[in-house]
Amino acid sequence: MTQTPSFSRRHLLAGAAALGGGLLLPGKAPAIGGTKPFVGTTLNVSTFNAPFARILTKWLPEFEDATGAKVVYDTPSFPVYNQRADLELSTGGASYDVLNITFIYSSRWINAGWFTPLDDYIRDANQTPADWAADWDVEDFLPGLRASESDRSGRLYGIPWTVDTFVAGASRFDLFKAAGIGLPDTTDDLVTALKAVHGKERVAGFVTDNHYGWTFVPFLQAFGGNVFRNPPDDLTPTLDTPEAAAAAEYFARLLKEFGPNGVLSYTEDQALQALQAGRANYTAIGQTYLSQVGAAHSKTAATVAYGPVVRGPAGRFPGVATHGLGIPAASKNKDAAWAFIQWALSKKNTRRAIVEERYASPTRRTDFASAEFKQIATLNGYDLAEIIASSVDLAARQGHMKYRTVPVYPQVDQQLNKAIANIASGQLSAREALAQAQANSITELKRAGVAI
Amino acid sequence: MTFFNLTGASLGWEHSRRRAYLAGLLPALVVLGAITLLPALFLLAVSLTPLSLVKPGTAFDFSDPLGNYRELLWDGRFHNSVLLQLHLSTVSVALQLAVGLGVALLLNVRSRFFEAIRAAFLIPMVLPPIVVALIWKILYTPDVSPLYRVLDSVGLPVDSLITDPALAIWAIGVAETWQWFPFTMLMVLATLQLIPDDPLEAARIDGANRWQVFRHITLAYLRPALVVCGLFRLIDSFKAFPLIYVLTNGGPGSATEVTNFYGFIEAFNFSYWGYASAIAVIMLLGVFAVSWLVGRLGWNEVHHD
Numbered sequence: 001m002t003q004t005p006s007f008s009r010r011h012l013l014a015g016a017a018a019l020g021g022g023l024l025l026p027g028k029a030p031a032i033g034g035t036k037p038f039v040g041t042t043l044n045v046s047t048f049n050a051p052f053a054r055i056l057t058k059w060l061p062e063f064e065d066a067t068g069a070k071v072v073y074d075t076p077s078f079p080v081y082n083q084r085a086d087l088e089l090s091t092g093g094a095s096y097d098v099l100n101i102t103f104i105y106s107s108r109w110i111n112a113g114w115f116t117p118l119d120d121y122i123r124d125a126n127q128t129p130a131d132w133a134a135d136w137d138v139e140d141f142l143p144g145l146r147a148s149e150s151d152r153s154g155r156l157y158g159i160p161w162t163v164d165t166f167v168a169g170a171s172r173f174d175l176f177k178a179a180g181i182g183l184p185d186t187t188d189d190l191v192t193a194l195k196a197v198h199g200k201e202r203v204a205g206f207v208t209d210n211h212y213g214w215t216f217v218p219f220l221q222a223f224g225g226n227v228f229r230n231p232p233d234d235l236t237p238t239l240d241t242p243e244a245a246a247a248a249e250y251f252a253r254l255l256k257e258f259g260p261n262g263v264l265s266y267t268e269d270q271a272l273q274a275l276q277a278g279r280a281n282y283t284a285i286g287q288t289y290l291s292q293v294g295a296a297h298s299k300t301a302a303t304v305a306y307g308p309v310v311r312g313p314a315g316r317f318p319g320v321a322t323h324g325l326g327i328p329a330a331s332k333n334k335d336a337a338w339a340f341i342q343w344a345l346s347k348k349n350t351r352r353a354i355v356e357e358r359y360a361s362p363t364r365r366t367d368f369a370s371a372e373f374k375q376i377a378t379l380n381g382y383d384l385a386e387i388i389a390s391s392v393d394l395a396a397r398q399g400h401m402k403y404r405t406v407p408v409y410p411q412v413d414q415q416l417n418k419a420i421a422n423i424a425s426g427q428l429s430a431r432e433a434l435a436q437a438q439a440n441s442i443t444e445l446k447r448a449g450v451a452i
Numbered sequence: 453m454t455f456f457n458l459t460g461a462s463l464g465w466e467h468s469r470r471r472a473y474l475a476g477l478l479p480a481l482v483v484l485g486a487i488t489l490l491p492a493l494f495l496l497a498v499s500l501t502p503l504s505l506v507k508p509g510t511a512f513d514f515s516d517p518l519g520n521y522r523e524l525l526w527d528g529r530f531h532n533s534v535l536l537q538l539h540l541s542t543v544s545v546a547l548q549l550a551v552g553l554g555v556a557l558l559l560n561v562r563s564r565f566f567e568a569i570r571a572a573f574l575i576p577m578v579l580p581p582i583v584v585a586l587i588w589k590i591l592y593t594p595d596v597s598p599l600y601r602v603l604d605s606v607g608l609p610v611d612s613l614i615t616d617p618a619l620a621i622w623a624i625g626v627a628e629t630w631q632w633f634p635f636t637m638l639m640v641l642a643t644l645q646l647i648p649d650d651p652l653e654a655a656r657i658d659g660a661n662r663w664q665v666f667r668h669i670t671l672a673y674l675r676p677a678l679v680v681c682g683l684f685r686l687i688d689s690f691k692a693f694p695l696i697y698v699l700t701n702g703g704p705g706s707a708t709e710v711t712n713f714y715g716f717i718e719a720f721n722f723s724y725w726g727y728a729s730a731i732a733v734i735m736l737l738g739v740f741a742v743s744w745l746v747g748r749l750g751w752n753e754v755h756h757d
Contacts (some may be wrong), residue, residue, distance in 0.1 A: 014756060090505030210703070261594035262612025264704050270593070279595050342748045411722055422705035425617050433705075440529075444722070449507075 009371065036068025038336045046074040047100035047325070048081035051288070052161050055357045056344055063343050069336050089114040094241040094330040097337040101158035103321040106148050107232070108407035115157040116327040119129050121338045122156070128342065140364045144396030147406050151325040158324025159345050160363035164286035165391045166218055166309050166318040167384065171275040171293050172285075173305035175200045181305040187222060187250060190282070194258040197281055205258035207280035209268040212420035213413030215285065216251050217403070218319050222312025223247035227412055235406055235445060235451050239415070240431075240438040247312075249430040252423040258282075264421055276300060282399055284309045286321070287388050291360045294379030306382040308391060317400045318391035322363065360384075411444040412437075492617055492736070499733045510726065520730035530731065532706060533714040536621060540710055541689040543625035544632075548685050549678055551629055552636025557666075560644045570641070577634040585698035589625040589720035592699060608628070614699050618706040624695050632688070636681045643677040644670070683746050687739050711735055 006341035047053045053075045061069050062149060076084060082102050088095055089109055103111060109115055115135040121127045122138055140147075141160050149158035170176055170183060175197045198205030208215045217227065229236040238244065255263050259281050272289045274280035276298040283290065294304045303326065309318045327337040350367055353359035358376045367373055368389050377385035395401050403409065415437040422428040428436065445452055500517035502510045524530050555573065561568050576584060592614045594600040605609050613623040647670060654663050682754035693712055696702060702709035702717070709717075711731060 086723065087505070087720070210701070261600075261609075262592070262615050264615035265593065265612065265700065274595065397474060414717070414721065418703070418705050421703045425704040425707075427617050427705050427707070447724075448504075448722075 008391045030110055036066070038333075038339070039068030041067075041069045041333050041336045043069050043071045043098065043333055043336050043340055044074070044096045045071055045098040046076070046081065046096050047161075047323070048078040048086065048102070049075040050162060051357070051359060052353065052361065055353050055359060057349060059349070063340060066343075067336070067339060068332075069340075071094045071340065081270045085109075087350050089328060092330050093413045094328070094332050096328055097331040098325055098340055099328055100161075101149060101324045101326045103148060103323055104413065106158070106324075107405045108249075108410075110149075110151050110157045111407060114329055116329050116331070116334060117151075117155040117157060118159070118327070118338070118341075119155055127335065127338055135343075136342055137347065139368055140347065142363060142365055142368075142392060142396075144320070144392055145322040145324075145363050147396075148322055148401070149326070154267075158326035159341055160322045160324045161215050161345055162288065162361040163320065163322045163363050163392060164361065165320050165388045165395075166284055166428065167280070167287045167290050167387050167391070168284045168307045169275070169290045169293060170281055171298075171300035172201075172203050172278055172281045172303050173195075174303045175203065175281060183305050184282075184309075184310050185311050187219070187312040190254075191250075194254065194282065198258045204260035204263075204274070204280040205282060207260060207263060207271050207283050208255070208256045208285060209266050209271045210421065211268070211417065212251075212262055213409075213416040214319060215320075216248070216416060216420050218284065218309050219251045219312065220244055221313055221317035222246040222310065223250065224312070224314035227401075227409075227416075231402040232406045235408065235450050237412060237438050237441040237445065239412075239419070239434045239441060243314075243433050245430045248420060248423055248434055252420060252430065254322070255420075255424040264424055278303075284332060286319070287384060288361050291377070291379060291384055294384075301380060304380050304382075306379065306384055306387060308387055315398075316394065317398065318395060319404075320392055320395040322402070327358065387416055408445050408448050408450055411448065412441045415441045415444070421443050463617060495729050495732055495736075498726055499729035501726045503724075503729075505723040505725060520727050523727065524730060524734065529706065529709070530711070530714060533711040536706075536708065536713070537690065537710040540621055540625055540628075540692060540708075541686055543622060544689055544692075545682055545685045547625060547629040548633045548636050549682055551633040552681070553640050553674070553678065555633065556637045556640035556644065560641060570637075573637060574634045576631045579631070581631070581694040582698065584627065584631045585694045588623075588630075588695065591700050592623060592627075617703050617704050620700050620704065620707045624692070624699060627695050627699065628689070632685060634731075635685065637676045639681050640674055643674050647673045649653040659742070671726050679746060683743060686742060690735055690739060 023319070044296065053073070057073050060073060064071055065071070075081075081100065082105060085096075085099050085102070086105065086109075087093075089099070090112075099115075101115060116173045126428070128136065135324065137158070139158070142163070145160040145163055146156060149160060150156050168183065173183070175192060176182065178200075179193075179196040181193045181196055194205035197203070220226065220243075223243045223246050225241050225247050226238055228234065229238050260266075260274060266274070268285070268289055271280070271283065272292060275283060275290075275293045278300045290306070292298065294301050298304070309316060325341045327334050327341070331337055345363075347364065347366065350359075350362055350364050351370065353371065354362060354367060354370065354372050354376060360377060362368055362373060368385060374383070374385050377388070419428075419433040419437040422433040422436075423430050427433075442452060499520055501513050502516070502519060503513075504510050559570050559573075579587075591597050591599055592612065594604075594610075594612050600610060613619045651669050652665060652702065657671055660668070691711060691712060693716065695711065696708055696713050700708040702713050712735065715728045715731035717734070718724045
């Protein structure tokens with residue numbers, strides 16, 4: 001808590017709440033009592049480019065009018081953001097006051113002490129006044145999402161602003177129907193269905209992006225395998241098991257036999273475009289992308305179908321990733337940063353994002369349950385909100401996402417990317433590729449100081 | 453007396469002249485040292501530490517200065533990246549020289565039309581590398597590429613080049629050639645303008661055919677320019693990054709993970725800055741070795757025999 005502004009945030013925030021969402025009305029943002037507590041403060045914020053970031057950018061003048069702070073909001077692409085933030089945080093830089101805590105880096109960034117614990121800010125009535133806290137209510141954010149923004153002792157470092165949940169979808173479900181097939185429920189059903197629809201009307205049966213450390217793992221777990229033996233306590237890689245080999249062989253087959261030409265080079269955007277244009281049919285990817293297949297501008301909005309990801313011999317394991325707003329430990333404007341996070345993720349603003357901007361990735365329980373979200377998340381008759389909510393609950397119950405928030409996951413993530421590409425491109429067999437990935441992962445983990 | 457006076461005066465003048473030259477050069481040398489030598493020395497120093505940004509204590513740990521270099525000796529991924537780098541550099545530089553030379557010979561005509569064409573050929577070279585990468589990403593992506601569509605429509609469908617482990621490195625080489633052949637073309641065109649007419653006419657009078665004139669006279673004049681082009685492009689080819697980042701991201705598998713890209717991954721994905729610096733130092737030494745070798749072989753000297 002580095003600043004002691006002349007006028008307490010308590011008054012600002014309480015006043016804002018009392019005004020019944022004055023901040024929500026463009027051009028009417030209040031300068032409480034004529035005092036703007038952060039005049040002269042420049043707040044540097046960065047998250048990767050995403051719908052919610054674009055919404056906040058649009059609303060920034062309201063926060064600036066209310067507080068007097070000037071906000072510089074930087075939104076590079078996902079990989080560029082992660083590299084830049086990792087470098088900035090690891091060198092103790094104070095260039096940013098609010099940063100996204102990326103799911104895959106959350107443990108690494110939080111446990112290295114690079115972010116500020118938020119519990120004190122939440123408890124401090126001067127920082128989060130009781131009347132404001134009632135509106136803000138940190139408990140309203142889904143517990144499963146808050147868990148990945150916390151350290152082992154339960155201290156909270158980031159407030160979730162988006163959740164990406166694996167959902168299955170068929171952009172040309174009419175081809176499934178024509179073949180007399182429903183949306184696949186099991187891994188075996190999926191192969192049967194793809195055999196029936198692949199190539200029909202020049203539509204590839206299956207597509208996914210080439211971040212296999214993300215897209216392959218639900219299949220790996222469905223076949224009974226996992227990335228580590230018992231994350232986060234035992235990080236011995238388990239990539240060379242028979243279950244992993246079976247899953248990799250299965251997944252590579254989907255790419256090779258049913259993927260579009262060049263599928264190994266597909267990024268998330270390319271996969272989405274192929275689905276929207278009707279060039280590819282079935283996929284299992286995050287709902288932030290897949291929901292756009294049902295958007296009005298998509299050519300396949302009228303033929304898309306949604307369902308949960310397929311289950312394998314070991315069950316169903318939808319991937320769930322969340323990202324949160326946090327304050328870097330080296331920030332020199334922590335109070336203003338906290339005010340920004342409260343404003344950005346206030347109940348009013350998260351609901352407003354759904355109502356006004358059709359935001360499809362809420363993180364609050366009340367937003368999930370709202371009629372407004374149900375309405376926008378019902379696409380072509382399918383209740384996406386229900387699929388997402390049940391997948392998030394399933395992930396929280398099974399704890400199968402623990403593999404992903406360990407500090408060394410980026411190293412293993414890359415080994416999985418290479419292994420699947422090696423198998424699908426015919427360079428190595430599944431067993432060879434995974435044995436190589438296992439050996440390389442162990443080397444990398446030992447190098448990172450992990451006891452194996 | 454006069455002799456000694458003159459010599460003394462001469463030495464004094466020489467000394468003053470040298471001092472004046474040095475004073476003139478000094479600012480440039482200071483700037484050069486600050487922006488080139490200091491970072492290079494810093495790179496070398498970092499390569500002697502196990503610096504990992506996740507462990508700040510490793511920044512000044514010089515207890516095992518050759519640790520990174522020893523590790524590189526046993527790093528199969530690094531060895532593979534060096535072989536791929538040599539493959540890519542050889543392919544792309546050879547193609548750039550061949551295409552650049554061929555196009556320059558075709559355009560070596562004095563006419564406004566050909567001057568306009570020359571200017572058009574320069575466009576790839578002045579485009580930002582990331583734009584070049586995006587152009588080729590579109591060309592190499594079968595479902596949006598006009599090339600693939602044409603081939604598909606005439607019944608000759610082709611598998612994606614950038615996802616074929618045997619062809620991906622060639623695909624990058626072709627894209628790099630498209631961007632950089634104009635450099636060779638420009639240099640060769642400039643040299644062609646300087647070739648005197650006399651030896652060419654003499655050779656023709658002596659009965660030499662076109663090929664013999666080109667082989668024994670034109671090429672002899674062009675050789676130093678081609679060597680300089682080759683050297684420049686070879687050095688630059690070690691820095692190939694945007695094309696690989698956008699087109700293949702080092703894949704499929706490790707099929708296009710050249711040394712430069714591997715160093716990037718070690719530094720920016722895993723935060724092993726000491727190790728990545730050691731990779732960069734090895735690359736630097738490699739470039740120096742190639743430059744020295746070319747100088748020793750004398751390929752860049754003019755021989756009019």
